[in-house]
Amino acid sequence: MARDYYEVLGIERNASKQEIKKAYRKLAMKFHPDRNPGNPEAEASFKEASEAYEILSDDEKRRVYDQFGHDGLKGQGFDPGFTDFSDIFSAFGDIFGGFAGFGGGRGGRRGPRVRRGADLEMILDVDFMEAALGAEKTARITRHVHCNTCNGDGLKPGASPAQCGTCAGRGQVIQQQGFLRISTACPACRGQGKIIQPEDRCGSCNGSGKVRHTEESTIKVPAGIEDGTRIRYSGKGEAGDPGAPAGDLYVIIRVREHELFRRDGRDTYVQVSVPYATMVLGGDIEVPTVHGEESLKIDPGTGSGKVFTMRGKGLDDPRGHRSRGHHHVQTVVDVPKKLSGEEEQLLRRLAELQGTKVAEKGLWGKIFGA
Numbered sequence: 001m002a003r004d005y006y007e008v009l010g011i012e013r014n015a016s017k018q019e020i021k022k023a024y025r026k027l028a029m030k031f032h033p034d035r036n037p038g039n040p041e042a043e044a045s046f047k048e049a050s051e052a053y054e055i056l057s058d059d060e061k062r063r064v065y066d067q068f069g070h071d072g073l074k075g076q077g078f079d080p081g082f083t084d085f086s087d088i089f090s091a092f093g094d095i096f097g098g099f100a101g102f103g104g105g106r107g108g109r110r111g112p113r114v115r116r117g118a119d120l121e122m123i124l125d126v127d128f129m130e131a132a133l134g135a136e137k138t139a140r141i142t143r144h145v146h147c148n149t150c151n152g153d154g155l156k157p158g159a160s161p162a163q164c165g166t167c168a169g170r171g172q173v174i175q176q177q178g179f180l181r182i183s184t185a186c187p188a189c190r191g192q193g194k195i196i197q198p199e200d201r202c203g204s205c206n207g208s209g210k211v212r213h214t215e216e217s218t219i220k221v222p223a224g225i226e227d228g229t230r231i232r233y234s235g236k237g238e239a240g241d242p243g244a245p246a247g248d249l250y251v252i253i254r255v256r257e258h259e260l261f262r263r264d265g266r267d268t269y270v271q272v273s274v275p276y277a278t279m280v281l282g283g284d285i286e287v288p289t290v291h292g293e294e295s296l297k298i299d300p301g302t303g304s305g306k307v308f309t310m311r312g313k314g315l316d317d318p319r320g321h322r323s324r325g326h327h328h329v330q331t332v333v334d335v336p337k338k339l340s341g342e343e344e345q346l347l348r349r350l351a352e353l354q355g356t357k358v359a360e361k362g363l364w365g366k367i368f369g370a
């Protein structure tokens with residue numbers, strides 16, 4: 001359950017924009033990943049605060065949140081949540097701006113950084129048979145896309161970017177690390193030397209150049225796909241900086257187990273119970289395969305546990321390079337739990353003939369001679 005955003009930022013429900021920003025800035029500095037390396041709790045707090053700020057700093061989102069809460073945001077396609085830190089820095093970079101030495105994330109590189117969008121990863125659960133025979137699945141995917149209103153540059157129509165105050169337009173700041181003074185890309189403008197003033201921000205994306213967008217996508221699951229396979233959709237990840245390519249979307253296939261079938265690569269396995277008489281005398285039986293029932297010839301004198309291989313009745317190669325795998329059928333003797341009187345008589349007669357010791361008739365049988 002997500003915490004209340006006002007509680008997260010420690011502010012009143014009627015807090016002003018300035019108070020919201022101040023509260024977030026305080027928390028962001030405290031939990032900043034550069035100050036808390038390898039501390040997952042600080043990382044979680046940082047993300048939580050950033051999420052709260054993302055919503056409460058946006059009038060429209062704040063209104064929806066105030067009225068309908070977390071569920072309302074989801075309903076409006078505003079569901080928050082950042083994939084990684086660079087997301088947070090690209091959205092609120094100016095917040096960290098006044099504090100040279102923080103922000104900018106994975107800093108150190110010189111010159112303007114035009115960043116490719118982040119990759120997205122999602123898990124798609126499929127049934128055993130869907131994986132075996134192939135399927136088309138629909139998935140709801142939420143990602144950042146370029147804002148159409150400003151074409152991704154984050155500017156209001158007619159506005160132009162201002163010189164960055166933190167680096168005076170140079171795109172670089174000097175950072176003190178111990179004895180070293182290092183010049184790094186300015187965190188406020190991410191090395192661009194320019195910044196968008198709040199009043200010049202595009203109204204649709206709040207100056208980030210990106211908007212969250214949810215869409216239904218059809219995912220083709222090729223026949224024979226294995227558990228854990230990653231399918232890559234080039235350019236279907238998060239939008240990048242203007243001019244930079246979007247990230248990729250990776251769909252990881254998770255295959256559910258089947259009550260009957262097991263598989264190993266392209267080969268499938270099943271265990272079937274076969275009547276004793278068929279195992280001894282031979283005969284044809286119907287066995288399940290992933291492609292439906294198939295007839296299998298049981299040789300006379302088949303031992304329990306014997307495995308028959310039905311060639312070419314397994315799974316397709318999802319890449320289409322190799323031929324279909326095999327289906328392996330293990331036959332075990334079907335031992336009936338209940339017998340008719342006549343069946344029992346015949347079995348006892350057989351045991352007698354073979355000199356096999358068997359348990360005596362139950363009490364009921366003794367009394368009534370059934």
Ligand SMILES: [Zn+2]
Nearest residue numbers: 164167186189
């Ligand atoms: Zn700058």
Ligand SMILES: [Zn+2]
Nearest residue numbers: 147150202205
């Ligand atoms: Zn925009």
